Amino acid sequence: KQYRIAVIPGDGIGKEVMPEGLRVLETAAKKHGVSLHFDHFDFSSWDYYEKHGQMMPDDWKDQIGKHDAIYFGAVGWPAKIPDHVSLWGSLIKFRREFDQYVNLRPVRLMPGVPSPLANRKPGDIDFWVVRENTEGEYSSVGGRMFPDTDREFVTQQTVMTRIGVDRILKFAFELAQSRPKKHLTSATKSNGISITMPYWDERVEAMAKKYPSVKWDKYHIDILTANFVLHPDWFDVVVGSNLFGDILSDLGPACTGTIGIAPSGNINPDGNFPSVFEPVHGSAPDIAGQGIANPIGAIWSGAMMLEHLGEKKAGKSIVDAIERTLAERTLRTKDLGGNADTTACGKAVADMVD
Amino acid sequence: KQYRIAVIPGDGIGKEVMPEGLRVLETAAKKHGVSLHFDHFDFSSWDYYEKHGQMMPDDWKDQIGKHDAIYFGAVGWPAKIPDHVSLWGSLIKFRREFDQYVNLRPVRLMPGVPSPLANRKPGDIDFWVVRENTEGEYSSVGGRMFPDTDREFVTQQTVMTRIGVDRILKFAFELAQSRPKKHLTSATKSNGISITMPYWDERVEAMAKKYPSVKWDKYHIDILTANFVLHPDWFDVVVGSNLFGDILSDLGPACTGTIGIAPSGNINPDGNFPSVFEPVHGSAPDIAGQGIANPIGAIWSGAMMLEHLGEKKAGKSIVDAIERTLAERTLRTKDLGGNADTTACGKAVADMVD
Ligand SMILES: CC(C)[C@H](C(=O)O)[C@@H](O)C(=O)O
Ligand SMILES: CC(C)[C@H](C(=O)O)[C@@H](O)C(=O)O
Numbered sequence: 001k002q003y004r005i006a007v008i009p010g011d012g013i014g015k016e017v018m019p020e021g022l023r024v025l026e027t028a029a030k031k032h033g034v035s036l037h038f039d040h041f042d043f044s045s046w047d048y049y050e051k052h053g054q055m056m057p058d059d060w061k062d063q064i065g066k067h068d069a070i071y072f073g074a075v076g077w078p079a080k081i082p083d084h085v086s087l088w089g090s091l092i093k094f095r096r097e098f099d100q101y102v103n104l105r106p107v108r109l110m111p112g113v114p115s116p117l118a119n120r121k122p123g124d125i126d127f128w129v130v131r132e133n134t135e136g137e138y139s140s141v142g143g144r145m146f147p148d149t150d151r152e153f154v155t156q157q158t159v160m161t162r163i164g165v166d167r168i169l170k171f172a173f174e175l176a177q178s179r180p181k182k183h184l185t186s187a188t189k190s191n192g193i194s195i196t197m198p199y200w201d202e203r204v205e206a207m208a209k210k211y212p213s214v215k216w217d218k219y220h221i222d223i224l225t226a227n228f229v230l231h232p233d234w235f236d237v238v239v240g241s242n243l244f245g246d247i248l249s250d251l252g253p254a255c256t257g258t259i260g261i262a263p264s265g266n267i268n269p270d271g272n273f274p275s276v277f278e279p280v281h282g283s284a285p286d287i288a289g290q291g292i293a294n295p296i297g298a299i300w301s302g303a304m305m306l307e308h309l310g311e312k313k314a315g316k317s318i319v320d321a322i323e324r325t326l327a328e329r330t331l332r333t334k335d336l337g338g339n340a341d342t343t344a345c346g347k348a349v350a351d352m353v354d
Numbered sequence: 355k356q357y358r359i360a361v362i363p364g365d366g367i368g369k370e371v372m373p374e375g376l377r378v379l380e381t382a383a384k385k386h387g388v389s390l391h392f393d394h395f396d397f398s399s400w401d402y403y404e405k406h407g408q409m410m411p412d413d414w415k416d417q418i419g420k421h422d423a424i425y426f427g428a429v430g431w432p433a434k435i436p437d438h439v440s441l442w443g444s445l446i447k448f449r450r451e452f453d454q455y456v457n458l459r460p461v462r463l464m465p466g467v468p469s470p471l472a473n474r475k476p477g478d479i480d481f482w483v484v485r486e487n488t489e490g491e492y493s494s495v496g497g498r499m500f501p502d503t504d505r506e507f508v509t510q511q512t513v514m515t516r517i518g519v520d521r522i523l524k525f526a527f528e529l530a531q532s533r534p535k536k537h538l539t540s541a542t543k544s545n546g547i548s549i550t551m552p553y554w555d556e557r558v559e560a561m562a563k564k565y566p567s568v569k570w571d572k573y574h575i576d577i578l579t580a581n582f583v584l585h586p587d588w589f590d591v592v593v594g595s596n597l598f599g600d601i602l603s604d605l606g607p608a609c610t611g612t613i614g615i616a617p618s619g620n621i622n623p624d625g626n627f628p629s630v631f632e633p634v635h636g637s638a639p640d641i642a643g644q645g646i647a648n649p650i651g652a653i654w655s656g657a658m659m660l661e662h663l664g665e666k667k668a669g670k671s672i673v674d675a676i677e678r679t680l681a682e683r684t685l686r687t688k689d690l691g692g693n694a695d696t697t698a699c700g701k702a703v704a705d706m707v708d
Contacts, residue, residue: 084552116584150517192441193491198438222601225604226604229608247575250579251576
């Protein structure tokens with residue numbers, strides 16, 4: 001079978017890291033007899049917006065909706081275009097319209113990466129953050145009244161649906177069940193967010209009954225962020241709402257040294273639409289154009305994409321190559337204290353793939 | 355002038371740390387010629403609830419509403435009483451009904467406290483988290499529809515009022531202006547929480563115009579939590595909504611080693627109602643009754659209370675005593691790797707006050 005991949009570099013360093021991601025993907029595909037076909041798209045970027053006045057063509061769903069997966073760089077350039085246009089016109093649109101209800105991000109301390117946490121070594125930190133990716137706090141319901149008066153107020157609803165909450169919990173419990181530790185942690189804040197979060201807790205409790213082999217616990221988000229720093233070894237699978245998952249999946253990678261290497265999948269587990277794989281970092285206007293961005297977030301995202309497609313061996317060969325490259329400590333980018341450029345780092349990883 | 359302080363130990367380790375807080379307060383008051391009168395209250399606790407079926411007497415506002423300040427231990431015992439009864443029936447009631455719209459918490463790496471962050475030393479981390487304490491994500495507006503069907507959904511509104519947002523921002527900008535670095539950081543998430551958070555940003559921008567000497571910036575909450583770990587030295591005053599402030603004021607203390615020593619003030623800057631001072635830690639049922647809780651969070655909260663009352667010198671004498679006790683590394687509780695009990699630690703701090 002040939003996999004058709006839609007490639008969307010997007011903005012800023014997205015355009016710099018994607019060629020390295022593709023280089024490594026092609027190397028791994030060749031070594032493992034996987035057939036990948038890449039279609040390149042220039043939309044979902046400031047360049048496209050400048051020409052067309054919108055982030056994506058009207059028929060974007062036809063253009064990329066039938067691909068096996070979407071390989072994405074980064075989008076956004078706040079100085080040129082407001083986030084609500086760029087992000088809500090592309091990334092968040094994908095998540096919603098392609099029903100990518102799982103945002104999946106590994107938190108793993110890699111060999112050779114200095115941890116900002118004292119006394120932590122590779123192996124100590126190795127868990128997944130499973131984030132609800134379509135509803136919750138990222139709603140479009142709300143508004144403003146009495147503008148420019150003392151009575152002015154603004155509201156926005158957090159929305160949790162039974163279907164939306166149960167399906168992300170199911171995914172998280174199944175992931176936990178498949179892992180040696182079989183441990184799930186739920187992020188809540190039911191002591192303060194007094195309506196939606198108790199509902200979340202209630203559904204967690206109900207779902208847990210279906211997975212008796214999974215040990216589970218829950219923490220309020222405030223102390224949970226504290227425990228990411230104090231006890232990152234406690235976690236195996238952490239599940240949270242859209243906002244809580246967003247926070248935890250930036251904080252987790254920070255605890256393991258750099259957001260530059262963290263990958264993510266925006267996954268539609270039902271398979272009726274393609275999933276999007278992208279590095280956790282954004283377009284980084286401050287370093288864009290210098291060729292110094294760390295391509296490992298993009299490369300690792302490519303590995304996640306292969307695993308999602310069922311090509312576990314090819315995917316693992318990339319993760320192993322990343323680990324070896326980092327452990328050697330020679331060809332590393334500036335964010336990791338080295339001075340290799342993006343291309344040199346990408347080539348180093350590609351050379352390690354076997 | 356004699357200050358009248360309402361003392362509410364509450365639940366669990368609240369009852370163990372408060373006597374030490376009072377011991378140190380009395381010592382400092384005597385040395386600095388400050389006159390404190392303490393009135394003790396047993397409500398806002400599980401014990402009270404067990405006897406009376408409610409957390410507080412009907413006339414609680416008359417009983418403590420005229421005091422100069424409230425000195426609080428901790429409340430909550432989830433195994434015996436649900437959080438929404440215990441917390442919303444006391445702590446959150448105080449915040450709302452006494453209009454304590456500022457929650458103020460220092461994040462400071464103290465001498466002698468091992469930081470979980472690598473290579474950070476005292477002086478590197480020293481900032482304040484200013485949290486909106488009455489509205490935002492902790493609203494009481496929302497509900498559930500279609501229970502127990504596939505259509506079931508739950509909503510909860512985040513509410514930001516012009517008055518509520520502007521007054522917390524004003525407090526934060528004034529605090530920033532009074533500090534040597536004059537630097538304010540706003541926590542936002544306007545790229546995802548698309549209605550309330552852009553409003554927050556808008557008010558920050560408007561308020562900043564009135565404080566031209568304050569340098570300010572903003573970060574989305576996800577990357578902001580990452581920066582607490584990666585660059586805690588970047589911050590001076592950090593202001594956030596009720597939820598974001600809650601998260602940051604647990605994460606910050608965690609980055610400085612232990613939540614056991616962190617203090618907080620629930621402040622009514624207008625002075626029409628008393629403010630509440632309490633340690634950041636909760637009632638900790640798991641270690642309650644053993645006499646091993648760290649009393650420093652409570653003691654430091656007492657110092658914040660004195661400063662709030664205008665007794666800066668007496669307050670500072672307590673903070674200095676805490677620093678010296680921690681630096682000596684002899685009389686420390688279990689959470690800091692020592693084996694002193696609560697009383698021994700409290701006495702050690704009291705002895706250091708001068
Ligand atoms: C106990 C809980 C409701 C409270 C809060 O979230 O405000 C606590 O975490 C705090 O920070 O004081
Ligand atoms: C860019 C932003 C809207 C997005 C989010 O909050 O979901 C990003 O932070 C992420 O985690 O993918």
